[in-house]
Amino acid sequence: MGKAEPRISVPAPAFRPGDTPGFSRLGLPRPGHHARPDILADAAEIRDLAFGLVGVLDEEANAVGDWAPGLSPEELRAGLKTMVLTREYDNRMLKMQRTKRLSFYMKSLGEEAVAVAATQALDAGDMLFPSYRQQGALIQRGAELVDMMCHCISNSRDNLKGRQLPVHYTRKDLNWFSVSGNLGTQFPQAVGWSMASALKGETAIACSWIGDGTTAEGDFHAAMTLASTYNAPVVLNVVNNQWAISMHNSISGGKAPSFAAKAIGYGIPGIRVDGNDYLAVAAVTRWAAERARGGGGPTLIESYTYRGEAHSTSDDPSKYRPKDEYEAWPLGDPVERLRAHLIKLGEWDGEQHEAWQAECKQAVADAWKEALTYGTLEEGPHAPVPTMFEDVFTAQPWHLRRQRQELGV
Amino acid sequence: MSVDILMPALSPTMEEGTLSKWLKKEGDRIESGDVIAEIETDKATMEVEAVDEGTLARILIPEGTEGVKVNAVIALLAEEGEDTSDVSACEPAANGSAIEAEAPSPPPAPEPAPATMGHNSANLIDPDLPEGTSFTDTAIRDALRDAMAEEMRRDDKVLILGEEVAEYQGAYKVTRELLQEFGAERVIDTPITEHGFAGVGVGLAFGGLKPIVEFMTFNFAMQAIDQIINSAAKTLYMSGGQMGCPIVFRGPNGAAARVGAQHSQDYAPWYGHVPGLKVIAPYDAADAKGLLKAAIRDPNPVVFLEHELLYGESHPVPDLDDYVLPIGKAKIRREGRHVTLTAHSRMVGFALKAAEILAGDGIEAEVIDLRTIRPLDTQTIVESVKKTNRIVTCEEAWRFMGVGAEICATVVNEAFDYLDAPPTRVTQKDVPLPYAGNLEALSLPGTEDIVAAARTVCEGM
Numbered sequence: 001m002g003k004a005e006p007r008i009s010v011p012a013p014a015f016r017p018g019d020t021p022g023f024s025r026l027g028l029p030r031p032g033h034h035a036r037p038d039i040l041a042d043a044a045e046i047r048d049l050a051f052g053l054v055g056v057l058d059e060e061a062n063a064v065g066d067w068a069p070g071l072s073p074e075e076l077r078a079g080l081k082t083m084v085l086t087r088e089y090d091n092r093m094l095k096m097q098r099t100k101r102l103s104f105y106m107k108s109l110g111e112e113a114v115a116v117a118a119t120q121a122l123d124a125g126d127m128l129f130p131s132y133r134q135q136g137a138l139i140q141r142g143a144e145l146v147d148m149m150c151h152c153i154s155n156s157r158d159n160l161k162g163r164q165l166p167v168h169y170t171r172k173d174l175n176w177f178s179v180s181g182n183l184g185t186q187f188p189q190a191v192g193w194s195m196a197s198a199l200k201g202e203t204a205i206a207c208s209w210i211g212d213g214t215t216a217e218g219d220f221h222a223a224m225t226l227a228s229t230y231n232a233p234v235v236l237n238v239v240n241n242q243w244a245i246s247m248h249n250s251i252s253g254g255k256a257p258s259f260a261a262k263a264i265g266y267g268i269p270g271i272r273v274d275g276n277d278y279l280a281v282a283a284v285t286r287w288a289a290e291r292a293r294g295g296g297g298p299t300l301i302e303s304y305t306y307r308g309e310a311h312s313t314s315d316d317p318s319k320y321r322p323k324d325e326y327e328a329w330p331l332g333d334p335v336e337r338l339r340a341h342l343i344k345l346g347e348w349d350g351e352q353h354e355a356w357q358a359e360c361k362q363a364v365a366d367a368w369k370e371a372l373t374y375g376t377l378e379e380g381p382h383a384p385v386p387t388m389f390e391d392v393f394t395a396q397p398w399h400l401r402r403q404r405q406e407l408g409v
Numbered sequence: 410m411s412v413d414i415l416m417p418a419l420s421p422t423m424e425e426g427t428l429s430k431w432l433k434k435e436g437d438r439i440e441s442g443d444v445i446a447e448i449e450t451d452k453a454t455m456e457v458e459a460v461d462e463g464t465l466a467r468i469l470i471p472e473g474t475e476g477v478k479v480n481a482v483i484a485l486l487a488e489e490g491e492d493t494s495d496v497s498a499c500e501p502a503a504n505g506s507a508i509e510a511e512a513p514s515p516p517p518a519p520e521p522a523p524a525t526m527g528h529n530s531a532n533l534i535d536p537d538l539p540e541g542t543s544f545t546d547t548a549i550r551d552a553l554r555d556a557m558a559e560e561m562r563r564d565d566k567v568l569i570l571g572e573e574v575a576e577y578q579g580a581y582k583v584t585r586e587l588l589q590e591f592g593a594e595r596v597i598d599t600p601i602t603e604h605g606f607a608g609v610g611v612g613l614a615f616g617g618l619k620p621i622v623e624f625m626t627f628n629f630a631m632q633a634i635d636q637i638i639n640s641a642a643k644t645l646y647m648s649g650g651q652m653g654c655p656i657v658f659r660g661p662n663g664a665a666a667r668v669g670a671q672h673s674q675d676y677a678p679w680y681g682h683v684p685g686l687k688v689i690a691p692y693d694a695a696d697a698k699g700l701l702k703a704a705i706r707d708p709n710p711v712v713f714l715e716h717e718l719l720y721g722e723s724h725p726v727p728d729l730d731d732y733v734l735p736i737g738k739a740k741i742r743r744e745g746r747h748v749t750l751t752a753h754s755r756m757v758g759f760a761l762k763a764a765e766i767l768a769g770d771g772i773e774a775e776v777i778d779l780r781t782i783r784p785l786d787t788q789t790i791v792e793s794v795k796k797t798n799r800i801v802t803c804e805e806a807w808r809f810m811g812v813g814a815e816i817c818a819t820v821v822n823e824a825f826d827y828l829d830a831p832p833t834r835v836t837q838k839d840v841p842l843p844y845a846g847n848l849e850a851l852s853l854p855g856t857e858d859i860v861a862a863a864r865t866v867c868e869g870m
Contacts, residue, residue, distance in 0.1 A: 171651075189640065226606065315421065
C-alpha cells in the first residue's frame with residue numbers, strides 16, 4: 001500500500017451504539033416557514049423546498065403557515081384512527097413473529113403519517129406502488145386486518161396463495177400494487193402506469209414510495225429521467241427514515257444536500273417534508289397530486305422521518321445505532337402530534353384516544369383470532385396444492401399439468 | 410384442546426432469557442392481550458402478552474427460571490369450556506424449537522387427476538391458407554413492421570417504445586413509418602436506459618396497455634433483465650393471479666457481423682429458462698409476422714428474439730388480412746428419415762443448407778424450425794427422433810446449459826430406446842465472441858459444423 005493520504009472516505013453516522021444521540025446539527029426550518037407555491041409553479045422557481053422542510057404543526061400543536069391543508073376534523077380523526085390502528089396491528093404482528101406464529105415482519109413505527117396522510121390526500125382510483133412500510137396506506141384504503149394477517153401467515157385465505165413473503169401485500173381491488181422484494185422496481189413502473197392512465201384519457205395518477213437507501217438504485221434515476229421526459233402524472237416519494245437496515249442514509253446520500261434535491265437536476269420539483277407531521281405530508285401530497293392531475297407532471301417528495309424500530313424482524317438495531325436515538329428524534333411522533341392537534345382543536349380528548357386504542361387492540365386481537373380460523377403458519381390449511389401450478393401463465397401449459405399430476409394432486 | 414404459550418424472543422438474536430415473574434396464576438381467566446408474565450435478558454425486559462383467551466391451566470416454567478430457551482412452552486391455556494384438569498402436561502421442548510403439532514385437519518380430497526396428457530402441440534395448427542392465396546416477398550424487417558402496424562390498427566392499446574423507434578424509424582428500420590401513422594404517443598422514443606424504459610413498459614402493461622418494448626439489441630437488455638424476469642415474468646404468479654403483464658420485449662438477438670462480444674450473444678437459453686415468459690425466435694418472414702402478431706395478442710409477457718443478419722432477407726408472406734401463428738408449435742421445414750436437425754432463428758438457414766449437402770451423401774435430414782423456445786414443442790422433436798433415430802441440435806448460443814441441452818435431455822428421456830447415436834449439439838465455441846473476422850468465423854457455428862455433426866451421428870447408418 002502507498003503512503004499517500006487516503007483521498008476517499010466512507011461516510012459514517014454521527015452516532016453509534018453507546019453514543020448520546022442528538023440532532024441539533026440538522027438545522028431544520030421551523031413549521032410554517034415555507035410558502036406554498038402555485039401547483040403549476042416552475043420547478044426552477046421552487047428549489048428552496050428541496051433544501052428546507054415543509055412543516056405545518058408547530059410545538060404547540062397549532063397548524064401554521066401557508067401549507068396548512070385545511071383538513072376537516074372528521075378527516076383528521078380518520079387519519080389519527082388509521083395511524084393508531086396501524087400501530088396496534090404492527091405491535092401484534094411483531095409479537096406473533098417473536099413467538100413463531102409468523103415468520104417475518106416489518107413495522108412502520110414512526111412512519112405512519114408518511115403512508116396514511118399521503119393516501120388520504122389521493123383519490124381512491126390513484127394507483128399505489130408501495131415499499132415496505134406503507135401498511136398504513138393499505139389500511140387507509142380499507143383493507144381488512146384479517147386479510148392482511150391471512151396473507152402474512154400464508155393460510156387458506158391468503159390472496160397470494162402462499163407465493164409471497166409476508167408484508168408483500170398485493171391488492172388490485174384497492175389499487176395497491178405489490179411490494180417489490182428487489183427494491184425500487186416499482187418506481188419506473190409507477191411512471192409507466194401513470195402514463196398509461198394519461199394515454200387512456202383517465203384522471204388517475206400513480207404514487208410510489210421507496211426508501212432513502214433505494215435512491216442509489218438505477219430504478220430511482222431511470223424513473224426520474226423518464227418521469228421528467230414524459231411529464232408523467234406521478235408522485236414519487238423517498239421515505240428518508242435515516243436508515244437502510246444498518247446503513248445510515250449518508251451511505252446512499254453521499255454528499256447530496258437532501259434526497260429531495262436530487263430532483264433539481266431532473267427539472268422536477270423536489271420537496272422535503274416533515275414526515276412526522278400528518279398535516280404537512282397531506283398538504284404536500286395534495287399539492288403534488290393536483291399538479292400531476294393538472295398537467296404539471298411529476299414531483300419528488302422526501303419524507304423526513306425516523307425508523308422507530310428495526311428494519312425487519314431479522315435485524316437488531318441496538319447493534320448499529322444508539323438505543324435511544326428514536327426518542328431523540330427532533331420531529332416527534334406522528335400519532336402524538338396529530339393527537340395533540342386534535343385535542344387543541346377541541347375535536348378529540350385523552351379519553352377518546354384511550355378508548356380508540358383499546359378498540360384497536362381488541363380489533364387486532366379479534367382479527368388475529370379470525371385469521372387463525374383460516375389456518376396457521378405451520379399447520380395450515382394453506383392454499384390448495386394444485387394452485388401452485390396456476391398463474392405462471394394465464395393458461396396452464398401442458399408441462400405444468402404434468403408436473404401437477406406427477407405430484408399426485 | 411389446550412394452547413401452548415411460548416417463551417417469546419425480544420430480538421432476532423435472542424436465544425434464551427429469564428422468566429422473571431408470573432403475573433397470573435393457574436386457574437386465572439385470561440383475556441387476549443392480558444400481560445401474563447415478564448421476561449428479561451441482560452439487555453431488556455419484556456411483557457408476555459396472551460394471544461388467545463382461556464384459563465391458565467398449567468404453568469410449566471416457574472418464575473425465576475433462568476436460561477429459558479426461546480419458543481419453549483412455558484404454560485398451557487385451556488380454551489373455553491375445557492376442563493383445566495384435562496390439560497396434559499407436556500414437557501417443554503428441550504431445544505425450545507419443537508412445538509407439539511396438532512393433528513392437521515385432513516387436506517381436501519385431491520381433484521381427480523385428468524387423463525394423462527402428452528405434449529400439447531397437436532392442437533396448435535398453423536392457419537390454413539385459402540386456395541389461391543398469393544404471397545409477397547417481404548424482408549423480415551418489413552414483416553415485423555407490418556405485424557406491429559396491423560396490431561396497432563386493430564387495438565389502440567398497443568404501443569411501441571424504445572431507443573430510436575420514432576423519428577429514426579428504428580436502428581434497423583423495423584419501425585419504419587409507424588410514427589407517421591400512429592403518432593408520438595404510440596411510437597415513443599426513449600432515453601438510453603434499458604432498465605428504465607423496460608420498467609416503464611411493465612408499468613404501462615400493469616396500467617392496461619399492451620406495450621411493445623424494442624431493445625436496440627438484446628445485448629443491451631441485460632440491463633433490463635430484472636424488470637423482465639422479476640417483474641414482468643413473475644407478477645401474475647406472485648400476485649395470486651391478480652395482475653398480469655401483457656408485454657412484448659423484442660429486438661435483434663445473436664451474433665451480428667464483426668461487432669464484438671458485447672454485441673453478439675444469443676439469449677434464447679437465458680429467457681427460455683424462466684417460468685412466466687414465452688420466448689419466440691423465428692427464422693423466416695412469414696413466421697416473423699405471424700408470431701409477432703400472436704405475441705402482441707398474448708396476455709403473457711413474450712420475449713421476441715429477432716436476428717440482425719436476417720432483417721434484410723426476404724421470404725414469401727401470405728397476403729392475408731390477419732395471419733397469426735400459434736405460439737409453441739415448431740415447423741418441420743424439410744422432411745427426412747435419417748437425422749433430425751433442430752434450430753432456431755438464423756441457424757435454421759444453415760440447417761437447411763446442411764440438409765442439402767447431406768442429401769448428396771444419401772443422408773436425409775429432417776429440419777425442425779423450433780420457432781418457439783418456450784413453450785418448446787418437444788412433441789414434434791420427439792416424434793421426429795422416433796422416426797430418424799438421430800438428432801443434432803443447432804444454435805448460435807454457447808453449449809453449456811443451452812437450448813440444445815434441454816432438447817437432448819428431453820429426447821434421451823422420452824425417446825431413449827429409439828436413439829441409434831448419442832444426441833449431438835452444434836453451438837458457438839465456449840468463448841466470448843471475438844472481433845477479428847477469422848476468429849469470429851471460427852467461433853460461430855455454421856453449415857459445415859452441422860454437416861460434420863450429422864455425418865458423425867449417421868456413421869454406420
